[in-house]
Amino acid sequence: MRRKVLMIWVLSISATLLLLLLPRLISGSRIILATEILYFSLYSVSFNLLFGYGGLLPFGHGGLFGMGAYTTGILLARLSGLPILLTIFLSGIFAMIVGAIIGFFSLRLKGAFFSLLTFAFQMFLFALALKWRPVTGGEDGISVLRPEFHLPLLGAISLADRVNFYYFSLVIVTIVLALSYWFLKTPFGNSIRCIKENEERASFLGYQTYRSQFILFCVASFIAGVGGSLSTLTAEMASLEAINVDVSFAAIMMTFIGGAGSFLGPVLGSAFYVVFQDWLSSWTDRWLIFMGALFIVMVLYLDSGLISLLKKETYQRLWLKD
Amino acid sequence: MPLATMFIIQLMHSLVYGMLLFLVAAGLTLVLGMMNVLNLAHAAFYMLGAYLAYAFLKAHVSYWYALVMAPVVIGLLGILFERFLLRRAHRLGHFHELLLTFGAFYILIEVARWIWGTTPQPVAAPPLLAGSIHLWADQVYPVYRLFVLGSSVLILLAFAYLINRTRIGILVRAAVADSEMVNVLGINVPRLILLVFGAGSAVAGFAGVIAAPFLCAYPSMGGDILLDCFVVIVIGGFGSIWGALLAALMIGLVQSFGVLWIPQFALVLEFALMAVVLIIKPSGLFGEKE
Numbered sequence: 152m153r154r155k156v157l158m159i160w161v162l163s164i165s166a167t168l169l170l171l172l173l174p175r176l177i178s179g180s181r182i183i184l185a186t187e188i189l190y191f192s193l194y195s196v197s198f199n200l201l202f203g204y205g206g207l208l209p210f211g212h213g214g215l216f217g218m219g220a221y222t223t224g225i226l227l228a229r230l231s232g233l234p235i236l237l238t239i240f241l242s243g244i245f246a247m248i249v250g251a252i253i254g255f256f257s258l259r260l261k262g263a264f265f266s267l268l269t270f271a272f273q274m275f276l277f278a279l280a281l282k283w284r285p286v287t288g289g290e291d292g293i294s295v296l297r298p299e300f301h302l303p304l305l306g307a308i309s310l311a312d313r314v315n316f317y318y319f320s321l322v323i324v325t326i327v328l329a330l331s332y333w334f335l336k337t338p339f340g341n342s343i344r345c346i347k348e349n350e351e352r353a354s355f356l357g358y359q360t361y362r363s364q365f366i367l368f369c370v371a372s373f374i375a376g377v378g379g380s381l382s383t384l385t386a387e388m389a390s391l392e393a394i395n396v397d398v399s400f401a402a403i404m405m406t407f408i409g410g411a412g413s414f415l416g417p418v419l420g421s422a423f424y425v426v427f428q429d430w431l432s433s434w435t436d437r438w439l440i441f442m443g444a445l446f447i448v449m450v451l452y453l454d455s456g457l458i459s460l461l462k463k464e465t466y467q468r469l470w471l472k473d
Numbered sequence: 474m475p476l477a478t479m480f481i482i483q484l485m486h487s488l489v490y491g492m493l494l495f496l497v498a499a500g501l502t503l504v505l506g507m508m509n510v511l512n513l514a515h516a517a518f519y520m521l522g523a524y525l526a527y528a529f530l531k532a533h534v535s536y537w538y539a540l541v542m543a544p545v546v547i548g549l550l551g552i553l554f555e556r557f558l559l560r561r562a563h564r565l566g567h568f569h570e571l572l573l574t575f576g577a578f579y580i581l582i583e584v585a586r587w588i589w590g591t592t593p594q595p596v597a598a599p600p601l602l603a604g605s606i607h608l609w610a611d612q613v614y615p616v617y618r619l620f621v622l623g624s625s626v627l628i629l630l631a632f633a634y635l636i637n638r639t640r641i642g643i644l645v646r647a648a649v650a651d652s653e654m655v656n657v658l659g660i661n662v663p664r665l666i667l668l669v670f671g672a673g674s675a676v677a678g679f680a681g682v683i684a685a686p687f688l689c690a691y692p693s694m695g696g697d698i699l700l701d702c703f704v705v706i707v708i709g710g711f712g713s714i715w716g717a718l719l720a721a722l723m724i725g726l727v728q729s730f731g732v733l734w735i736p737q738f739a740l741v742l743e744f745a746l747m748a749v750v751l752i753i754k755p756s757g758l759f760g761e762k763e
Contacts, residue, residue, distance in 0.1 A: 208568060210575070259751075260707075263511035263571055267703040274700065275740060396696065400579055407572065437587040443580040452573050453560055 194378035195417035198402035203411035206347030217394025223388025224293035242380035248374020292390030307471025379396030410456020492625035492727025496680035504713020506649035516579035520695035522681020536599040544675040551674025593689035661711020710760020
């Protein structure tokens with residue numbers, strides 16, 4: 152037991168050091184990959200709130216990510232001078248409003264039908280982004296510039312610099328992740344897990360299951376929206392790539408590859424997804440096929456994800472199976 | 474064009490699309506009733522059917538040959554998928570099944586994009602069915618669409634005969650109602666599921682082949698029909714073939730008349746229809762179980 156605690160300390164300290172020193176360790180253009188991992192972590196954790204903790208499997212989570220991305224794009228393009236933190240916050244709020252509408256309807260259905268109804272909403276949002284040209288820019292998207300970040304005492308920090316923006320994202324992502332971790336530890340978070348285990352029993356115990364799932368859906372939408380907002384800031388562009396169906400698929404893959412059973416699983420999954428994509432796409436355009444094949448293998452053989460490879464029990468289970 | 478004529482033409486369009494949708498949705502709803510899994514890969518099989526028709530024609534093989542061969546190939550693919558992947562996931566639980574069919578759906582679409590690209594590929598109708606015929610006066614209608622209508626009605630009749638009049642049909646209906654009980658009574662339900670799965674995939678492939686000449690073959694056609702099928706199943710009731718038929722015809726109507734008047738909102742109309750049905754009868758028009 153003591154060894155385990157020590158292990159966890161060593162791992163978390165080295166991970167923190169790695170994250171802080173990363174800009175010195177890798178070359179300039181690669182830091183964008185690291186920033187991508189950061190916002191994808193936020194996004195996949197928000198998906199995992201629904202899937203791993205809430206027992207809900209939305210196929211259209213990318214729609215909410217896209218809402219965040221487009222809100223940031225529109226706000227930055229139309230209202231210059233809006234503080235960047237407010238922009239990000241408003242993007243999350245807008246995604247949450249859209250998420251509330253989607254959740255209000257979708258949560259009435261169960262299982263695969265819930266999944267498909269969210270997928271339908273995502274298709275609708277995509278069509279909106281594609282066709283509502285005056286606002287969304289259609290296929291061209293909206294290009295933006297990262298504004299400066301004004302700190303109360305230190306003055307303005309230029310976020311145009313990639314390294315500065317990496318640290319900026321790191322802080323935001325860490326704060327939001329910590330808040331969602333805390334959210335899961337509240338009594339409400341526990342009731343969510345209870346509903347996942349046995350919805351009928353939870354409702355007999357007096358939990359309002361629909362309402363709890365609705366609140367969970369709103370919270371997850373907010374986080375996904377913040378992730379989307381950071382993606383626009385990273386790419387300096389809000390485009391269809393932030394709202395197409397692949398984004399929804401990405402959430403599922405990142406979460407499942409990393410491990411849906413644990414809080415940090417999706418973070419690991421995002422890192423794997425981004426790095427693997429970068430590596431694969433250097434020699435094939437159709438890297439998604441390989442990602443999909445890996446996903447299927449994981450579903451069949453290692454459903455607790457890559458993060459479970461850190462645990463001894465996984466090896467025992469793999470070894471002993473059949 | 475006089476209003477009445479336009480009305481009749483749109484009605485025929487809606488019948489054609491509705492029947493096509495029924496062909497895809499029928500296999501999906503049967504498997505859903507028996508295995509309690511919504512097989513998303515089914516829609517990809519439909520897309521694959523269209524692309525196989527395109528590939529056959531490109532290799533200068535006759536369309537008629539494709540019409541026979543593509544369903545056979547896709548039926549076999551479906552059987553392999555069920556036997557070696559889905560059955561494994563079945564033991565692991567509901568989410569695993571759904572995620573597996575989802576992964577397969579995704580991979581098949583990516584493979585199609587890889588081989589045939591993202592632009593819609595036109596497929597020529599066979600010479601015998603090209604052109605139009607005179608319905609009355611100077612009103613013409615494409616022969617090919619009539620062929621689609623006719624062949625899907627034929628499949629519907631075959632379906633109806635199999636389901637209502639044969640021993641296998643009785644077993645399938647029983648398994649939809651309660652597969653566990655049928656299994657206990659000494660029927661090999663996994664084999665029955667395999668059979669239905671293969672047949673359903675083959676029919677989806679067939680639908681893809683006959684859809685190709687008037688819808689083209691494109692990668693996202695699977696996703697498009699998947700949403701329509703989903704609406705059909707929800708409206709018709711889970712596992713109900715006749716519900717699926719009725720709902721598919723309704724969606725056909727909504728699609729072709731919606732496109733006529735408010736093109737952007739055909740999808741919204743569909744979902745409004747679904748919402749109405751869900752409010753009046755949450756288990757669907759013909760559904761018995763939740």
